[in-house]
Amino acid sequence: MRTVDPVKQAAKRRRILEAAASCFAEMRFQGTRTADICKRAGMSPGNLFHYFPSKHAIIVALIESEGVQTAAYLERLVAEEDAIGALFTLIDAVVEPAADPEYAGLALDTAAAAQRDEGIAAVVARNDRRLRAGIADLLRRAAAAGRIDAGPAADGAATRIAARIDGIFARPATDPNFAPREQAPMLRLLLTRFPRVEQP
């Protein structure tokens, strides 16, 4: 009887996802064929299909794994003593990939794909809930520490911050002079004033 080594299996899954991420960054979702991913992963189609039945399944798994990484990152941030400092760190961590055309392009593709595919939409929405929950958590902790006024409005403020992050990712495609990193100081400033200003 053939036994399955779960460690080896996980490593192979990871190898496929890494190959896929590199193909998607270069050729986007539409332009990438499963054959390209096989080639880059150094695997036969039969072997790859043993792990993922389709390109769609690879896309979903990749977005899921991105969500898991973001969740782990947020968990570390939320555990930090200084909630405002953690929010500032988060802003820096967000504008960095937004300034990377390949990453920002994939983020746009992912949003566009979520808009027309329920499976992708579900994973994207779950990742987004985690992100907003993390931001709201930090806002509440900053409010409890008397640094901002957010308290009861934290969920709404987190949603608006998420919308701003979306805008920072989308804007470079439209305005070639838009520099995501330059938005960081303004976002930091607004983060501390926002909830107060936006109190109804």
Added chain:
Amino acid sequence: MRTVDPVKQAAKRRRILEAAASCFAEMRFQGTRTADICKRAGMSPGNLFHYFPSKHAIIVALIESEGVQTAAYLERLVAEEDAIGALFTLIDAVVEPAADPEYAGLALDTAAAAQRDEGIAAVVARNDRRLRAGIADLLRRAAAAGRIDAGPAADGAATRIAARIDGIFARPATDPNFAPREQAPMLRLLLTRFPRVEQP
């Protein structure tokens, strides 16, 4: 000798663009074939190719015509006596299509396409320059009327408002509970405070 009637030509171009817009709304850029557009426009491929050599040319012309409409709309707004009122009208005019999944989906597709196609990027960037110039104009006029403090910071504020608009268009794909129309009161409130708050 065959003569060309420019009025008839313009009407045919418009008919093709309308058919294309309806196909793209339903099947997006990637899912639409030129044959679908021909069918919906009631034209033969030969006839259609006389006006547009490719689907790409139709996409570019459609984004151009959207830009022309936006420019005409902005021109009317900028001519209004009450600049703040005109800005509020603009916000309402923006959240409405953002709440329409088909339109918002096409906006995401357009941004994603601009990210990888120089021809589309050039038209998208020109439309965006017009939008930002219109917003900056209105902010400067509102400042001149003593309604806001924007004056010298109007261009930067217009860019940030444009980024917020991008976020409002992108967010529904990620967060199914996000309601663009609900953002209007907050945007109106921020528009009047923003430039002041954001003064460095």
